[in-house]
Amino acid sequence: MERKVGFIGLGIMGKPMSLNLMKAGHTLTVFDLNQEAVNSLVETGATAASSPKEVAENSDVIITMLPASHHVKAVVSGEKGILEGAKEGSVIIDMSSITPEVSRELAEEAAKKGVGMLDAPVSGGEPKAIDGTLAIMVGGKEEVFESVQSVLYGMGKDVTLVGDNGCGVTAKLANQIIVNLNIAAMSEALVLAAKAGINVEKMYQAIRGGLAGSAVLDAKVPMILDRNFVAGGSIAINMKDITNVMDTAHEIGVPLPLSSQLLEIFHALKVDGKIKDDHGSIVRYYEKLANV
């Protein structure tokens, strides 16, 4: 079913996701603080709005794809925010990676105005955002989830309702532990192999079909071999996620010894001026340690 969709946050992920929604036949109204990002969407047929409020006034489903919790709070419930303009019965889908606490808080505020809300963060990075094959992990009420299927499948392939509000972003926190610790493990292995004098490219070909093979390995090793650290997922964004992981875990009494190490590695990379680079840069932390 074609819908009137609003899209706020047209960055690395939001731009290709909104292009795919237009390709799927949905009508799009967009907003971003970055005018260039808005212009490029308008050139392909979207309508520009002057605020999140105006996006909501012109849409039945409003998507946010913003960096962190405070951006989502400001855009949803701040001045000229979505909730000032949203019609009763409309649905907000926040696809950003934020804290479960803020996600639940905003869903409650939305419900008071008769507006449905889902947290629906994604995994797969820019390549899957471009292909429209993102993994989407959703938190919210089943009837709200069912009402926006055509929109979610316009951007993703595996779309899963995990539980009530906050469960989608909690699944994403867990996802980020797995992805980033995988990159760290992979980096230790690559640096060991390199310093031992093995041809690292051959080693990668040798192991990728075995138990060490993974989507992370196939996404990051070729980038590392090419010395390509241009961010798909930046250190900044992943550091934000692992910080949210630690806060959430500590609040409910879950010690995460490996994730806390990871946060220290991110801090070291930040001090080293690599905060805007891809999280594949974790390998450069290990290279420095081993003087490779």
Ligand code: NAD
């Ligand atoms: P990005 O920084 O490229 O894009 C964010 C966009 O939001 C920018 O265009 C920015 O101008 C806009 N923005 C910020 N504040 C705004 C406001 N108040 N009003 C309107 N627009 C505003 O970020 P991204 O890489 O696209 O990531 C977006 C979200 O998706 C993050 O939560 C991130 O953790 C998550 N995510 C990213 C990746 C990835 O590989 N990049 C993968 C999965 C999930």
